[in-house]
Amino acid sequence: MPNREIHPQVEAYLKRIRYEGPLDGSAEALAGLQRAHLMAVPYENLDILNGVPLSLDPEALWDKIVRRRRGGYCFELNALFGWLLRELGYPVTDYVARFWRDETALPPKRRHHVLKVEAEGAFYLCDVGVGGAVPRRPPLLQDGLEQEQGGECYRLDRDAAFGWFLSERKRGEWGRVYSFTEEPQLKDDYAFASFWCQHAPESPFRAGALLAICTPEGRNTGAGEEIRLFRGGEVTVLTPPTKAEYAAALKMYFGIDIPEAEAPQGKE
Known part of the structure; x- marks a missing residue:
């Protein structure tokens, strides 16, 4: 896919994340876009703490993240990043994930938004909405492949019960980050999960x-x-x-x- 004319809102988004690389639909461009986003847009839950209602509407997210230069959490950041990738011509599928990092038992809620993105005939896991260590380069969606990047190592494994597991290697040991099944999600699926994150007394985003x-x-x-x-x-x-x-x-x-x-x- 050659470089193309882009909408002013897309151009402003690219300036927000300080991305000046190619827009050719390649896997390398996808990696550059994710890395730029992670370096420019913060993960943050300050609106939740201040009782500000969140909107997952793309226009509202663009206003918050691009125009007002704020951040957000996964349901905001990955929703808008997915919008950007679609505008740039990437096929994107939205999934919901169960977060395992730092959990000592089966996580009861699926409360994380992730993206499967196709580039050059291969599929990648894209995620700009984790509040901690996260792959800067989208890992290839390939079972059991260890993927080194910048001193960190990640792996995706298939599981009969929970779909795909993203794992990270720390001090020689593998630990689970989150899991997701390949069931495409609709907009209201995220509204339901985001409402729980904003309002449930036990939500970690309120603590x-x-x-x-x-x-x-x-x-x-x-x-x-x-x-x-x-x-x-x-x-x-x-x-x-x-x-x-x-x-x-x-x-x-x-x-x-x-x-x-x-x-x-x-x-x-």
Whole structure:
């Protein structure tokens, strides 16, 4: 697929993620788009904490993420990224996943949005909506293939009960990240899951700030009052003591510019 004329909203999206590579429908372009997105758009649940209703409508998501330069969580980020990929000519299928990372028992809810994307006759798993370590390059959807990337390693395995498992290797051990079956999802399927995430008392998205963005040296993450900066093998932990300092840290480390009063942590 050759480079093509693009809609102004698509052009603004590409500028938002600072992507200047080819738009030729290739697997390499797909990888570049995902990496650029992860480096520019933060994972964040601040609207949920502040009681701001979320919309999964593409126009509303474009306004929030592109025009207002905010982030979001999986149901927002992967919905809009899927829209972008379709606008660029990629065939995209939406799935819902069951999150296993850091779980000690069977996860009861399927609460994660992922994308299967076709490029050059092959299928890839695309995901820009995980609040932690995540493949920067879309892994090939191939059973049992270990895929090294940037000092990390991922693998997709078929399972009779849960479909595909995405696993990550840490310190020589494999751990499950999430699982998904190949049942295409409709818009209302995500609205139902997102409503639970926003309103259920036991939802992890209501318990405290969750933040993540990739950087050239590693990644920045936030959980509750802490912000962690990963640089190679080193981790710096910050705990901004006031709302003003927390809001400043959000802007510095995640590119999130919100009023001080909306900062979810710190004292007045």
